[in-house]
Amino acid sequence: MAAPAKLTEYIDQNADKFIDRLAKAVAIPSVSGDASYRQHVFDMATYLKAELESLGVKVTLVELGKQMLDGQEIQLPPAILGEIGNDKNKKTVGLYAHYDVQPALITDGWDTDPFKLCVDKETGRLIGRGSSDDKGPLLGWINVLEAHVKQGIELPVNLKICFEGMEESGSEGLDELIQREAGPGKFFDGVDCFCISDNYWLNTRTPCLTYGLRGICYYKLTITGPGRDLHSGVFGRMVHEPMTDLIQVMSKLVTPQGDILVPGINDLVAPLTDEERKRYESLDYSIDDVDASAGASIAVASDISTVLMNRMRYPSLSLHGIEGAFYAPGAKTVIPAKVSGKFSIRLVPDMLPVDVDRLVIDYVQKCFAQLNSKNKVEVENLHGGKPWMADPTHWNYVAASKATEAVYGRKPDLTREGGSIPVTLTFAEALGVNVLLLPMGRGDDGAHSTNEKLDRSNYIQGTKLLGTYLWEVSKCA
Ligand SMILES: [Zn+2]
Structure with missing residues (x-):
């Protein structure tokens, strides 16, 4: 079944409210790599706990111990484990996002205060540190929960949520937590598939699903x-x-x-198969895109699938x-x-x-x-x-692909990323389930850079995408 129309209508009608929510989150400078900001990372966890609880999620803040940072021993920010729904007849979806951000100072070259969300009405850009990486996607899940609650619609799946506050600083403590909470009777027990929203489209036009990391x-x-x-x-x-x-x-x-x-x-x-080669030939990406992102005309080949395979496979x-x-x-x-x-x-x-x-x-x-x-x-x-790769023909990907078509009116590109998100492999190996990377933002969002942004349409359509994905998962065999 597709997501109920009431759900997507609610998301459209409450777009401004959701943007206010993003503004509130961006205003908490939860920089994990600087000891003097640590209290803000804790504040962010407290804020999210309250938001999730107000929407019916059972939340535990899990202490992860201490770390050495800037010459002092300080407490690691907690992992947020949340649970909603326990219906044996429904699928259980695991969700991951992170609530910490990269450092940002206006003197780095930002045009506006990085911790005050700037809503650029003309371009539709929501500019601020963490807007795209990863507060926008994280809040996307909270928006989805709110839409269900406010419209009186039961969630189509059970959810097990894992939000962390140390992703930008090596995810300290998280691997151990995942290992510890995997297995019978533990928190992640019963998870059927996992969804991580913490990467980007390949370009600025085409939604994608990502099934591999180097x-x-x-x-x-x-x-x-x-x-x-x-x-x-x-x-x-x-x-x-x-x-x-x-x-x-x-x-x-x-x-x-x-x-x-x-x-x-x-x-x-691993040898290249015909089927795989075709996947690269159909990706919406050109040598011009490579040149634009590299800032010069320096691609190693003129054939785009060769260049993309060099990055992805x-x-x-x-x-x-x-x-x-x-x-x-x-x-x-x-x-x-x-x-x-x-x-x-x-x-x-x-x-x-x-x-x-x-x-x-x-x-x-x-x-x-x-x-x-x-x-x-x-x-x-x-x-x-180690590298990570998931089976992109798995029902988890089929569901995400159908959700993308429903929201964006087009099939997503199937991509692999040249970089690494190590926790992906931990979830895949510790839980033994298919993991999907379902990005919200675009390739030019400037995560980790100055003037990081999330396009308003990516935030609002992206929220619909996350919600619709849950409905598509619920009807997968
Ligand atoms: Zn991230």
């Missing part, structure tokens, strides 16, 4: 030699220089076209920086004694960090040995995470 392995490659920094006029060509060795080795990792040169890496990648290797190198202005003639090159590989199925580590470390050592240098090399993995 993982990552991040490396530090250190070369040491002299006992101290040396003068090139005195030691140049007399000794082996660490920087020369490092540049040689780093140049053997990836080609300017993006091909990874570490042997064996490409063999780990193939691994990539990027060189990030060199620690210890001379980088200040001027012409210092130093020979640095110790330099560390930083690079990372984005992982896709079926690459496992442990296999990638082995191949990378072996290869780097081999490349270094070929230099016949008397310097020393060390390679370490600074952090890693």
Whole structure:
């Protein structure tokens, strides 16, 4: 069954009220990465608890312990676990969103106060920190609950809600909580599928469903030699220089076209199927879109499906920086004694960090040995995470696709993201259910950036989308 018309009517009629709700949430600067803002993150949790309870949700604020931040030990903000409905004849949908935000100061280059929602009537933009990432989507669920309550419509599914306040700071404490609350008799017991609204459309036009995220392995490659920094006029060509060795080795990792040169890496990648290739060919995205988002005409190929597959379904290797190198202005003639090159590989199925580590470390050592240098090399993995992919033909995706058609009048694109949302994999693995990423905002929302915005239409249509999705899920076999 489609969502009752009364529901979407209510959402349209109460658009301004929902925008006020977003303004209230944006006004609480719940920055998780700065100890001096911690009280605001707690205030945000308290605000949401009251909102959810007023709509009939049973809420628990779960303490997650302490953390070290800015040299002091402080309390982690709580996870919000909420429950509504316990009808054995209904499906149970798990929901995740986060209520913390990235830091923002007007001096960063914002045109308006980042913590005062600016409603731009002309462009329809709702501008403020967290509008799109992730307060708008989180409040979308609360708007949906309100629409049901106020219209006297019973929810078509049971809901288990998990909202966290540390997403922008590594989701500290959340993995353990999910593991702890999975299994018989625990909070997440009985969840049939999961929905996360915390990403974006690929472009500014076409709604999408996201079924994959890349993982990552991040490396530090250190070369040491002299006992101290040396003068090139005195030691140049007399000794082996660490920087020369490092540049040689780093140049053997990836080609300017993006091909990874570490042997064996490409063999780990799941082969491309015909069906999958077609999915990329049908995505609404062009080389112009790539150029616009990169700010220059620098795509590695002229064929858009190749470029998109490079971001979504193939691994990539990027060189990030060199620690210890001379980088200040001027012409210092130093020979640095110790330099560390930083690079990372984005992982896709079926690459496992442990296999990638082995191949990378072996290869780097081999490349270094070929230099016949008397310097020393060390390679370490600074952090890693597995890739995630869901089955996009699962009923959870079918329901979201039907909901998108009902609200936007068009089929959504099926996309994978180049980046990572690690909690996605935790939900998928700990609960063993299909996880759907159902974005509300557009590709140009500027999450984490200055002048972050959510378009009014994305907020209001997006609220309808979340509500309609629940109704579509309820009728899935
Ligand atoms: Zn987010």
